[in-house]
Amino acid sequence: MRAAFVGAAFGFAAVALSVLGYVTGVNVAGSPPAVTVLQAGAAPRGAALFAANCAGCHGAAAQGAVGPKLAGLVRPWTDTAFADAVLDGRAPDGRTLAAMMPHFRTAGFDGSAPTPAQLTALHAYLKGL
Numbered sequence: 001m002r003a004a005f006v007g008a009a010f011g012f013a014a015v016a017l018s019v020l021g022y023v024t025g026v027n028v029a030g031s032p033p034a035v036t037v038l039q040a041g042a043a044p045r046g047a048a049l050f051a052a053n054c055a056g057c058h059g060a061a062a063q064g065a066v067g068p069k070l071a072g073l074v075r076p077w078t079d080t081a082f083a084d085a086v087l088d089g090r091a092p093d094g095r096t097l098a099a100m101m102p103h104f105r106t107a108g109f110d111g112s113a114p115t116p117a118q119l120t121a122l123h124a125y126l127k128g129l
């Protein structure tokens with residue numbers, strides 16, 4: 001009983017410390033930065049989809065690698081234009097993208113064609129970079 005109370009009190013103190021650390025910007029409890037969690041919460045699926053399917057060629061922050069930089073580039077594109085590029089390799093200016101850029105309609109995300117909701121989440125994530 002007493003041990004449980006002490007444990008609970010310690011747990012509460014740890015939470016209070018990390019909240020205090022976050023609020024004041026001081027990492028008192030040595031916890032991982034709360035900001036990362038908040039950012040991931042803003043567009044969790046888009047970020048995860050990008051990391052799993054695109055980052056290998058376009059860079060972890062879409063800064064460009066084997067594939068071109070996407071940060072900034074796709075911001076003004078409509079969702080339809082973005083979907084055309086990702087699903088079928090067609091750029092908004094009419095270019096057919098080089099074969100190295102997968103056609104995700106057939107390549108799929110994890111084996112199945114991307115859903116409109118996934119494409120919107122992915123586009124939203126990229127527009128925020």
Ligand code: HEC
Pocket residue numbers: 050053054055056057058066067068070074085086091096097098099100101102104122
């Ligand atoms: C195997 C490597 C590879 C992967 C994986 C890949 N891409 Fe690409 N991507 C490329 C290359 C290379 C190009 C440039 C093609 C060209 O210029 O003809 C490209 C071009 C593009 C373009 C057009 C850019 C422009 O110049 O207008 C977009 C948009 C794009 N990729 C988005 C994505 C997204 C979103 C994903 C993940 C769902 C992805 N790509 C995954 C290699 C890749």
